[in-house]
Amino acid sequence: MPLLVVEGITKRFGGVVANDGVSLTVEKGELLGLIGPNGAGKSTFFATISGFLRPDGGRVLFDGEDVTGLPAEVLCRKGMTRTFQIVRPFHDLTVLENVMVGALLRHPRAAEARRKAEEVLEFTGLAPQAAFRAGNLTIADKKRLEIARGLATEPRLLMLDETMAGLTPAETQEAIDLIRRIRERGVTIILVEHVMEVVMSLSDRVVVLDMGRKIAEGKPEDVVRDPAVIQAYLGEKYHARGA
Numbered sequence: 525m526p527l528l529v530v531e532g533i534t535k536r537f538g539g540v541v542a543n544d545g546v547s548l549t550v551e552k553g554e555l556l557g558l559i560g561p562n563g564a565g566k567s568t569f570f571a572t573i574s575g576f577l578r579p580d581g582g583r584v585l586f587d588g589e590d591v592t593g594l595p596a597e598v599l600c601r602k603g604m605t606r607t608f609q610i611v612r613p614f615h616d617l618t619v620l621e622n623v624m625v626g627a628l629l630r631h632p633r634a635a636e637a638r639r640k641a642e643e644v645l646e647f648t649g650l651a652p653q654a655a656f657r658a659g660n661l662t663i664a665d666k667k668r669l670e671i672a673r674g675l676a677t678e679p680r681l682l683m684l685d686e687t688m689a690g691l692t693p694a695e696t697q698e699a700i701d702l703i704r705r706i707r708e709r710g711v712t713i714i715l716v717e718h719v720m721e722v723v724m725s726l727s728d729r730v731v732v733l734d735m736g737r738k739i740a741e742g743k744p745e746d747v748v749r750d751p752a753v754i755q756a757y758l759g760e761k762y763h764a765r766g767a
């Protein structure tokens with residue numbers, strides 16, 4: 525049984541149909557890349573399936589259970605956690621305290637939450653910055669903290685929304701390595717990402733959205749050769765890069 529089954533999810537904002545009957549499945553242990561041009565509906569899809577927005581139609585099944593429209597904190601407890609494109613740590617708390625907030629979900633006693641948070645900081649490479657105020661971190665470390673806060677909730681499905689935006693090539697490589705290691709721990713991952721090298725190197729399968737609809741799905745090497753994908757997305761991207 526797939527870990528996640530999404531059937532015909534639709535989300536409208538007034539006259540804009542941000543998600544128009546999107547269906548997909550994610551197998552346990554799989555890493556699915558979700559790509560598409562700006563405004564294609566990727567963030568809306570994340571928000572709708574992870575309980576931050578209510579869908580106008582369609583169903584979400586998590587590990588066989590219908591979880592459609594349940595609030596984010598309930599879904600998080602069931603094991604579905606998302607990160608945000610615009611990172612939003614508690615700026616005045618330390619890095620350790622920020623991660624403890626995530627860890628408290630499964631470890632209500634502060635000492636245990638702290639132990640869990642320290643383990644996650646070690647794993648994500650943020651241990652040296654544990655006592656820093658989150659607001660003082662570099663962009664790359666803020667992105668890493670966003671992932672660490674998600675990991676501290678001990679998800680089975682982790683949805684990563686543009687964790688590489690604004691990173692240097694060296695920082696991007698570190699983030700790729702971190703995502704690989706998360707995956708080796710058995711966490712299923714959906715990754716929204718514009719950096720194609722990242723999508724290509726990490727994804728088992730790629731789904732392409734355009735104007736709210738799924739226009740392609742398959743192995744990364746097949747999807748990048750799909751004429752509809754080149755026209756809707758890659759052509760524009762390569763053009764924008766001057767290639």
Ligand SMILES: Nc1ncnc2c1ncn2[C@@H]1O[C@H](COP(=O)(O)OP(=O)(O)OP(=O)(O)O)[C@@H](O)[C@H]1O
Binds near residue numbers: 541566
């Ligand atoms: N809260 C909102 N209210 C009104 N319209 C919205 C809202 N959120 C998204 N939209 C619209 O829905 C469409 C899909 O937007 P969404 O942010 O999901 O796309 P995206 O693929 O994540 O884009 P990007 O790659 O730029 O992050 C866009 O037309 C956007 O303007």
